[in-house]
Amino acid sequence: MNIDQIIEQQRTMFSEGKTLTYTIRKHQLQKLKQMIVRNEKQIIHALKTDLNKSEYEAFMTEITFLYAEINEALKLLWDWMTPEKRKTPLLHQGAKSFIYKEPYGVTLIIGPWNYPFHLMIAPLIGAIAAGNTAVLKPSEYTPAVSKLLANMIHDTFDQNYITVIEGDEKVSQALLEQKFDYIFFTGSKAVGKVVMEKASRHLTPVTLELGGKSPCIVDKDARLDMAAKRVAWGKFINAGQTCVSPDYLLVHEQVKEPFLAKLEQATKTLFSSKPLQNDQYTKIVNERHFKRLSAFLQDGHIRFGGKTDELHHSIEPTVLEDITWDDPVMQDEIFGPILPVRTFRHLTDVKGEIDKAPKPLALYYFSESGKKQEWIAKNISYGGGCMNDVVMHLANPYLPFGGVGPSGMGSYHGKTSFDTFSHQKSILKQTTKIDLAFRYPNSKLSLKMIKKMFKK
Structure with a gap:
C-alpha cells in the first residue's frame, strides 16, 4: 500500500469511531505492553546491532521507562478520559461547564536514532491513550531497530490503526506532504524547522522535541563525589x-x-579505563557523526580521553579544557561523548554564560544550597532539569518533558502525553428551565445590571 492509501484507511477507521472507547484504548495499550514483553530479547539485540548498546543500557534506557508509562496510562486512563468540570460564571446561571478530551485523528510520529525504540513508543502511548491512529516513521540510521519495530507493529496491530513506514529522508518528506491531524517529531533543530514548515501548510499542530546546549553547573558547595559520578x-x-x-x-x-579529578575517576569506573576495548560501550551511530565529533577534539586541550577508533566509530569519554564560546565545539549541540569545561566565579555570572546559546532543553545544578537552587530555577529559562542530578527528570512520568524556544515546543510523558494528543474541547451545558432576561439588549436595566455584575 502507498502512503496515501494508508492514511486514508486510518482516517476511515478513526471516523468510524473504532479507536474512541475506553475499552478499546485500554486493550490496545495492553497489547502494546505485551508486544514489548514478547520481544525484549530482540529489541536488545537490535540495539546492540545498531549502536552497540549493552543489555543493561538497552533495558534501562529504552524499555523500563516504557513499562512505567504504559502502566500509568492503564491505571489512570479512565480518569484522564472523564470530562473535567469547570466553574461557570453568574452570567451563565443554570449552566454547567466541562472540558472534553477529543482525539485529533490520524497522527504522525517521527523518531530519532539515538534512542530509536524508546522515542518511537513513548509518544505512541499517548496517541493510543488519547484515541488516535498513528503512522510511525523510525530513523533509517538504526536499520535493525527500524525493521524490528515494523515487524512488531505489523504483527500486533491492524495497519489501519497503527503502522510503521520505513525509509530514508525522501520517505519522511513524502509523509510530511500529507495532511495529518497531529505531528510529533523528535530530532534535530534543522529537521524540526522543516517539520514545522510542512505542517503549517495544513495548519497541523505539532510537538517538537529538539535539543540544544544543556549546561551542567557544579557550584563550590556541591558534593563533588556524588556530582562527578552522576555527571559521568x-x-x-x-x-x-x-x-x-x-x-x-x-x-x-x-x-x-578536584572535581575534574573525581570526574575522570568516575568515568573510568563506569566505562573502564580502556573504553574503546569495552564491548559494552556504545558506538557513534555512523561515519558522518563520528567525523563531526572527532573534529571537536582539536578544540582547547584534552584533560582526559580523546582516543578514537574510526573502524568501529567509537570515541572515548573526553573532557576538554580551555574552551571558549568561539570554538566549534560550542557552536551547537555536541551529541557525543565530549564534554567541554568552563569556569565561573559568581553564580550571577552563570546566567550570562548560558545566555550565549539559545534556551537549552535541560539544565543541571549541583549545590547544597536550597536558596541558590531556587535562584537558578527562577532566573534561567530552560526546558526542564534536575538539582543535584542529571537526566533523571526525563524518567519521571509525573513531570511533563519538553523544550522551550529553539529546544522544542510542547511536552509529553504520563498524563501530559494524553493531553498532547487530545484536543481540549470546551462544552457549556445550558439549562432550558430558566432564561435570564438581562442577557438580551432589550432595556437600559439590562445594561445596568451587567455593568454592576462585572465591576464588582
Missing part, C-alpha cells in the same frame, strides 16, 4: 548521544581541579 553517567551513557545529556560544564573555579 549522564554525559557518557549512550556515548553522549542523548538530547538531555550535559552538553558543557560550568564549574566554580575553586573546585575545578
Whole structure:
C-alpha cells in the first residue's frame, strides 16, 4: 500500500469511531505492553546491532521507562478520559461547564536514532491513550531497530490503526506532504524547522522535541563525589548521544581541579579505563557523526580521553579544557561523548554564560544550597532539569518533558502525553428551565445590571 492509501484507511477507521472507547484504548495499550514483553530479547539485540548498546543500557534506557508509562496510562486512563468540570460564571446561571478530551485523528510520529525504540513508543502511548491512529516513521540510521519495530507493529496491530513506514529522508518528506491531524517529531533543530514548515501548510499542530546546549553547573558547595559520578553517567551513557545529556560544564573555579579529578575517576569506573576495548560501550551511530565529533577534539586541550577508533566509530569519554564560546565545539549541540569545561566565579555570572546559546532543553545544578537552587530555577529559562542530578527528570512520568524556544515546543510523558494528543474541547451545558432576561439588549436595566455584575 502507498502512503496515501494508508492514511486514508486510518482516517476511515478513526471516523468510524473504532479507536474512541475506553475499552478499546485500554486493550490496545495492553497489547502494546505485551508486544514489548514478547520481544525484549530482540529489541536488545537490535540495539546492540545498531549502536552497540549493552543489555543493561538497552533495558534501562529504552524499555523500563516504557513499562512505567504504559502502566500509568492503564491505571489512570479512565480518569484522564472523564470530562473535567469547570466553574461557570453568574452570567451563565443554570449552566454547567466541562472540558472534553477529543482525539485529533490520524497522527504522525517521527523518531530519532539515538534512542530509536524508546522515542518511537513513548509518544505512541499517548496517541493510543488519547484515541488516535498513528503512522510511525523510525530513523533509517538504526536499520535493525527500524525493521524490528515494523515487524512488531505489523504483527500486533491492524495497519489501519497503527503502522510503521520505513525509509530514508525522501520517505519522511513524502509523509510530511500529507495532511495529518497531529505531528510529533523528535530530532534535530534543522529537521524540526522543516517539520514545522510542512505542517503549517495544513495548519497541523505539532510537538517538537529538539535539543540544544544543556549546561551542567557544579557550584563550590556541591558534593563533588556524588556530582562527578552522576555527571559521568549522564554525559557518557549512550556515548553522549542523548538530547538531555550535559552538553558543557560550568564549574566554580575553586573546585575545578578536584572535581575534574573525581570526574575522570568516575568515568573510568563506569566505562573502564580502556573504553574503546569495552564491548559494552556504545558506538557513534555512523561515519558522518563520528567525523563531526572527532573534529571537536582539536578544540582547547584534552584533560582526559580523546582516543578514537574510526573502524568501529567509537570515541572515548573526553573532557576538554580551555574552551571558549568561539570554538566549534560550542557552536551547537555536541551529541557525543565530549564534554567541554568552563569556569565561573559568581553564580550571577552563570546566567550570562548560558545566555550565549539559545534556551537549552535541560539544565543541571549541583549545590547544597536550597536558596541558590531556587535562584537558578527562577532566573534561567530552560526546558526542564534536575538539582543535584542529571537526566533523571526525563524518567519521571509525573513531570511533563519538553523544550522551550529553539529546544522544542510542547511536552509529553504520563498524563501530559494524553493531553498532547487530545484536543481540549470546551462544552457549556445550558439549562432550558430558566432564561435570564438581562442577557438580551432589550432595556437600559439590562445594561445596568451587567455593568454592576462585572465591576464588582
